[in-house]
Amino acid sequence: MGKLTFTAFDLGGHDQARRVWNQYFPAVDSVVFVVDAADRKVMSKVVYELDKLLNDEQISHCPILVLGNKKDRLDAMGEDELRYSLGLHGRTTGKDKVPRETLMTRPIELFMASVVRGEGYGEGFRWLAQYL
Numbered sequence: 001m002g003k004l005t006f007t008a009f010d011l012g013g014h015d016q017a018r019r020v021w022n023q024y025f026p027a028v029d030s031v032v033f034v035v036d037a038a039d040r041k042v043m044s045k046v047v048y049e050l051d052k053l054l055n056d057e058q059i060s061h062c063p064i065l066v067l068g069n070k071k072d073r074l075d076a077m078g079e080d081e082l083r084y085s086l087g088l089h090g091r092t093t094g095k096d097k098v099p100r101e102t103l104m105t106r107p108i109e110l111f112m113a114s115v116v117r118g119e120g121y122g123e124g125f126r127w128l129a130q131y132l
């Protein structure tokens with residue numbers, strides 16, 4: 001597979017950082033949304049922020065990669081539970097190579113990952129790369 005170079009902005013998830021996310025929107029081609037799959041207590045906030053992202057016109061054509069991080073933790077949600085919790089059930093566009101022109105919506109998919117173990121996100125980024 002060919003090499004792909006990303007320019008990434010790592011935007012924080014805390015309250016103050018979230019307020020400036022949209023200042024980056026004019027500059028981005030895609031969004032990687034990292035969720036802590038083990039943190040159930042913040043899930044309603046996560047859903048609120050994800051919905052806001054999904055409804056923002058400035059990035060309405062950007063593919064969205066959602067990473068369910070910390071899958072190594074025993075208390076982490078599984079993929080199905082996280083997909084439901086995020087309101088993404090029936091809304092994701094498929095993990096296989098799905099040509100963009102056959103999609104009815106922007107590409108969006110959930111991949112479980114463990115950043116500390118180096119697992120899962122490679123697959124996610126390869127999925128994302130096909131749409132860039």
Ligand SMILES: Nc1nc2c(ncn2[C@@H]2O[C@H](COP(=O)(O)OP(=O)(O)OP(=O)(O)O)[C@@H](O)[C@H]2O)c(=O)[nH]1
Nearest residue numbers: 011012013014069070071072073113114115116117
């Ligand atoms: N178990 C586990 N812990 C992780 C994983 N990825 C990150 N962490 C831990 O989660 C904590 C927070 O990581 P950060 O990288 O600071 O999180 P962040 O979301 O970038 O933080 P902000 O940018 O401030 O929103 C650290 O203690 C990490 O070691 C993972 O895959 N598994």
